[in-house]
Amino acid sequence: MEHIVIIGNGIAGVTAARHIRKLSNKKITIISAESDYFFSRTALMYVYMGHMKFEHTQPYENWFWKKNNIDLINGFVTQVNTTEKEVILKHNGSISYDKLIIATGSKPNKFGWPGQDLEGVQGLYSKQDLELLEQNAPNNKVCKRAVIVGGGLIGIELAEMLRTRNIPVTFLVRESSFWNGVLPSGESQMINEHILEHHIDLRLGASLKEIVPDEKGKVKSVIVAETGEEITCTVVGLTAGVTPNIDFLKDSGIELGKGVKVNRFLETNIKDIYAIGDCAEQHEAIGNRRPVEAVWYTGRMMGETVAQTICGNRTEYKPGHWFNSAKFLDIEYQTYGWVFSERIKGEDEIHFHWRHPKEKLCITIAFDKGSKTFLGINTFGIRMRHEVFDRWLNDKKDIDFVMAHLADANFDPEFYRRHESEIVAKFNSDFGKNIVPKKKSLKRIFQTS
Amino acid sequence: MNTLDKSMALTGQPPKSLSLNQKLATVIGMVGLGILLLATFNVSFPNKTLWLVVSLGSISLGTLWFSWDAYSKKHPGIKNDGVWFKSMSSRGLWGWMAGLALTGFYIVLYFYPEYLGLVSGGENKGVIALFDPLSKLLSGNPASQWFVYGTLYTVAILIFGIKFLWKYRHNRYEKLRTFSVMFFQLAFAFIIPEMMARLNGHKILNGGSLPYYDLKSVWPLNYYNFESYRIKGFLSSGDIGFALLVFAILSIFVITPILTYRYGKRWYCSWVCGCGGLAETAGDAFRQLSDKSVSAWKIERWVVHSVVVFVTLMTTAVVYSYLGTDTSKYWLTKSTFLIGVAVLLTLVFGWAMIFKREQLQKDAQYGAIGYFVIIIALIGFHFFSGEGQVFLFKSETLRKSYSFLIGSIFSGVIGTGFYPIFGSRVWCRFGCPMAAMMGFQQRLFSRFRITTNGGQCISCGNCSTYCEMGIDVRAYAQKGENVVRASCVGCGICSAVCPRGVLKLENGPMEGRIDGNQVLLGNDVDLMTLVNKK
Numbered sequence: 001m002e003h004i005v006i007i008g009n010g011i012a013g014v015t016a017a018r019h020i021r022k023l024s025n026k027k028i029t030i031i032s033a034e035s036d037y038f039f040s041r042t043a044l045m046y047v048y049m050g051h052m053k054f055e056h057t058q059p060y061e062n063w064f065w066k067k068n069n070i071d072l073i074n075g076f077v078t079q080v081n082t083t084e085k086e087v088i089l090k091h092n093g094s095i096s097y098d099k100l101i102i103a104t105g106s107k108p109n110k111f112g113w114p115g116q117d118l119e120g121v122q123g124l125y126s127k128q129d130l131e132l133l134e135q136n137a138p139n140n141k142v143c144k145r146a147v148i149v150g151g152g153l154i155g156i157e158l159a160e161m162l163r164t165r166n167i168p169v170t171f172l173v174r175e176s177s178f179w180n181g182v183l184p185s186g187e188s189q190m191i192n193e194h195i196l197e198h199h200i201d202l203r204l205g206a207s208l209k210e211i212v213p214d215e216k217g218k219v220k221s222v223i224v225a226e227t228g229e230e231i232t233c234t235v236v237g238l239t240a241g242v243t244p245n246i247d248f249l250k251d252s253g254i255e256l257g258k259g260v261k262v263n264r265f266l267e268t269n270i271k272d273i274y275a276i277g278d279c280a281e282q283h284e285a286i287g288n289r290r291p292v293e294a295v296w297y298t299g300r301m302m303g304e305t306v307a308q309t310i311c312g313n314r315t316e317y318k319p320g321h322w323f324n325s326a327k328f329l330d331i332e333y334q335t336y337g338w339v340f341s342e343r344i345k346g347e348d349e350i351h352f353h354w355r356h357p358k359e360k361l362c363i364t365i366a367f368d369k370g371s372k373t374f375l376g377i378n379t380f381g382i383r384m385r386h387e388v389f390d391r392w393l394n395d396k397k398d399i400d401f402v403m404a405h406l407a408d409a410n411f412d413p414e415f416y417r418r419h420e421s422e423i424v425a426k427f428n429s430d431f432g433k434n435i436v437p438k439k440k441s442l443k444r445i446f447q448t449s
Numbered sequence: 450m451n452t453l454d455k456s457m458a459l460t461g462q463p464p465k466s467l468s469l470n471q472k473l474a475t476v477i478g479m480v481g482l483g484i485l486l487l488a489t490f491n492v493s494f495p496n497k498t499l500w501l502v503v504s505l506g507s508i509s510l511g512t513l514w515f516s517w518d519a520y521s522k523k524h525p526g527i528k529n530d531g532v533w534f535k536s537m538s539s540r541g542l543w544g545w546m547a548g549l550a551l552t553g554f555y556i557v558l559y560f561y562p563e564y565l566g567l568v569s570g571g572e573n574k575g576v577i578a579l580f581d582p583l584s585k586l587l588s589g590n591p592a593s594q595w596f597v598y599g600t601l602y603t604v605a606i607l608i609f610g611i612k613f614l615w616k617y618r619h620n621r622y623e624k625l626r627t628f629s630v631m632f633f634q635l636a637f638a639f640i641i642p643e644m645m646a647r648l649n650g651h652k653i654l655n656g657g658s659l660p661y662y663d664l665k666s667v668w669p670l671n672y673y674n675f676e677s678y679r680i681k682g683f684l685s686s687g688d689i690g691f692a693l694l695v696f697a698i699l700s701i702f703v704i705t706p707i708l709t710y711r712y713g714k715r716w717y718c719s720w721v722c723g724c725g726g727l728a729e730t731a732g733d734a735f736r737q738l739s740d741k742s743v744s745a746w747k748i749e750r751w752v753v754h755s756v757v758v759f760v761t762l763m764t765t766a767v768v769y770s771y772l773g774t775d776t777s778k779y780w781l782t783k784s785t786f787l788i789g790v791a792v793l794l795t796l797v798f799g800w801a802m803i804f805k806r807e808q809l810q811k812d813a814q815y816g817a818i819g820y821f822v823i824i825i826a827l828i829g830f831h832f833f834s835g836e837g838q839v840f841l842f843k844s845e846t847l848r849k850s851y852s853f854l855i856g857s858i859f860s861g862v863i864g865t866g867f868y869p870i871f872g873s874r875v876w877c878r879f880g881c882p883m884a885a886m887m888g889f890q891q892r893l894f895s896r897f898r899i900t901t902n903g904g905q906c907i908s909c910g911n912c913s914t915y916c917e918m919g920i921d922v923r924a925y926a927q928k929g930e931n932v933v934r935a936s937c938v939g940c941g942i943c944s945a946v947c948p949r950g951v952l953k954l955e956n957g958p959m960e961g962r963i964d965g966n967q968v969l970l971g972n973d974v975d976l977m978t979l980v981n982k983k
Binding site for chain 2 (some may be wrong): 011040042043046049050051052053056057058059061143159164198281296300323325326327329330333334340382384385386387390411412414415416417443446449
């Protein structure tokens with residue numbers, strides 16, 4: 001019986017294992033040093049905030065693995081021996097494989113800042129990071145102030161977490177506005193305001209120069225590069241992005257770049273070794289995507305894809321239309337298709353932006369200047385229906401169609417106030433159009449005749 | 450400070466402490482409860498009206514002040530910070546103490562009302578006497594233990610309803626739903642029946658007496674509604690009485706099926722029902738304590754469907770026992786009634802088996818077949834059993850055991866008393882026959898579903914954690930599958946707590962409602978075809 005070994009029990013590795021099991025009766029072993037059972041990494045913040053206990057973040061009950069004949073090993077892989085086809089574990093010997101899937105995820109970026117390894121400095125990625133945070137910042141008596149470095153999705157989550165324990169937070173964001181390398185300016189501006197509303201000391205255009213230790217080698221303060229200001233703090237959160245977690249593969253002969261290099265079939269340069277999820281790097285980026293995609297959803301898709309290949313149906317990784325989501329404190333964010341920030345968008349990408357006069361709601365819709373084709377939407381505080389946008393992107397609908405049918409795409413809970421008429425009125429006035437918004441139609445939404 | 454205490458690593462030192470306002474509010478609320486307790490121990494209060502107002506007033510003020518302090522200063526949004534750190538909401542010491550206190554209250558209420566001051570045939574004493582002025586104001590009669598309970602129940606739904614409204618003030622579905630349960634409790638369950646009692650003996654009722662009737666309560670939830678004394682009450686009370694009886698029957702066979710088809714059972718369980726109303730308001734702090742394991746789901750299906758069988762048998766037996774045998778006196782006789790019940794059950798069962806076979810899970814089929822056989826067999830036994838007996842038992846024995854086991858122990862002592870231990874909907878999930886019957890329809894014949902939004906689920910588990918019915922919502926959402934579950938009461942909290950906007954309660958076409966295929970959007974279409982190939 002062929003033995004499939006998977007390093008990493010995150011969403012990518014576990015999805016691969018589940019689908020291999022569905023398709024075959026191969027022997028499957030998952031190795032992880034992080035946790036005994038699969039948990040949802042994106043939910044760690046809720047454990048610190050007291051919304052859930054750690055076991056609630058585990059999507060499958062503990063009997064699931066035995067029942068499905070998936071072996072779990074708690075161990076740390078130090079080396080992969082590709083000639084002998086075995087992985088070497090730190091304490092418990094080695095395991096030989098017929099096929100190997102590398103799904104080791106990411107680790108927080110550290111850019112060589114002075115003091116970056118001091119006690120009290122940490123990232124937020126793994127279960128161990130969460131446990132460390134519980135020690136470093138159990139309350140606002142132990143942690144007088146935290147400084148968060150890096151204005152991305154993890155940074156704002158960490159800020160939200162610490163604020164639930166009334167810990168003062170200073171948030172250093174290198175850019176001139178929060179996440180504006182990704183978000184168009186109107187959205188980014190709204191999030192800036194929301195961060196301040198939550199009493200987070202947001203410092204825009206501020207980057208880290210160094211972390212200063214006290215006499216015991218613990219964090220004492222940080223120094224801001226731009227101003228030279230010294231901010232006294234107990235904890236420093238490094239949240240300036242993540243990078244593939246592949247150090248253990250250095251001398252393995254597996255081709256590495258930023259991540260584990262893979263082709264479209266998620267195969268590495270060495271036969272029978274695959275890489276999926278955050279740690280995989282495409283030789284060439286797919287469409288507008290990045291070569292390394294550290295996103296929950298892509299990890300899941302790669303897991304499904306590689307399972308097909310391993311079970312004898314060699315399948316290319318072909319993700320569909322881009323989508324993503326996040327939550328910035330109280331504001332939910334969803335995106336379908338591509339909407340680029342002003343910093344990177346092309347000449348032909350036109351944006352329509354609407355923001356609610358009082359509430360923290362806004363949308364940005366991107367369309368092509370010439371053909372008027374709908375390219376994508378960012379939506380904040382208004383939920384949208386994935387299926388509908390996926391269909392519109394497939395059908396290459398134009399912007400006028402999308403504006404007229406916006407009600408079909410709304411996914412807010414029942415009885416929520418609707419904003420289509422204001423949105424379309426703004427669009428009409430911005431672009432000199434005369435579009436009349438159509439009423440929501442169940443027939444169109446569910447495609448029934 | 451226990452930063453070195455590794456065993457606390459994941460629970461730490463959380464946002465669980467009470468503010469000064471919250472402490473004061475707690476004291477005020479406790480004073481109100483204290484007055485009730487003193488009255489229970491027969492401390493006599495000279496001015497009952499005043500002390501009753503003071504007591505209920507301080508309970509309300511304390512609760513409202515506490516909630517105001519907890520939510521008003523925060524931004525609208527999800528307010529679950531520290532839920533699993535607080536002793537009360539995470540089965541800590543306070544949770545257990547509250548559970549014991551509530552359970553004790555129910556035991557006294559159901560089985561030892563004399564300790565509350567109930568005196569049969571004399572003046573009330575104790576805490577029941579304290580409620581006499583209010584009862585006389587409403588119905589003209591002195592209070593009973595049920596009046597005390599009804600008042601406290603209504604007050605709880607109202608004040609915790611306001612708490613809930615503040616907590617979910619960003620969510621209009623939750624707000625409207627809560628206004629609705631508050632209204633139905635106050636008007637339909639509390640004021641209208643008390644007022645109706647004033648009419649008893651009036652000429653508008655032909656001098657008859659209506660039974661106490663909470664109009665929103667539908668059989669089999671009010672399992673007693675067709676007992677002999679009630680039917681006599683209805684029939685002796687002129688056109689109004691007759692209309693109420695017709696309404697009672699229509700609510701079972703017409704109103705409930707139509708509304709459940711259109712909106713799912715939530716129209717009742719989360720918008721109208723008093724048990725649901727208490728669970729959603731006073732019980733909201735405990736919703737996360739429900740058991741989500743697959744084994745709990747198995748137990749749930751066996752227990753709740755057994756209750757349905759039990760209540761059907763019991764009601765049939767009770768009605769059967771007071772019907773006559775002579776067709777010339779009244780068209781509905783013992784045998785026509787039994788045949789009618791058997792035909793109706795056969796029709797429903799036959800319809801489900803013929804048209805919905807593939808939607809029924811295997812064990813549900815076994816269960817249905819088994820129970821169906823039992824019912825038919827018992828009805829058959831009747832024809833071989835002697836007078837005074839119905840089926841194998843005396844109908845009175847059946848009625849009494851149902852009333853004791855289900856009506857008192859299950860819905861009260863366990864269902865509500867154990868809120869802080871098992872979560873807020875134990876009764877609705879494991880015990881309520883009405884919920885089970887509507888659930889059967891919701892699963893097979895309804896437009897309601899919780900739509901999963903394409904591939905946006907991140908498996909975080911907030912939905913499952915906060916599902917009071919113990920549904921593992923995430924198990925569906927992460928597969929891109931709609932949630933169509935018999936037990937779902939449509940409270941909408943899974944949708945509210947979802948950080949990625951994945952879940953939406955909605956009514957839509959039945960076609961394609963239950964989509965077992967793993968349509969995770971964003972994936973390659975060809976791959977999905979392969980994945981879905983069985």
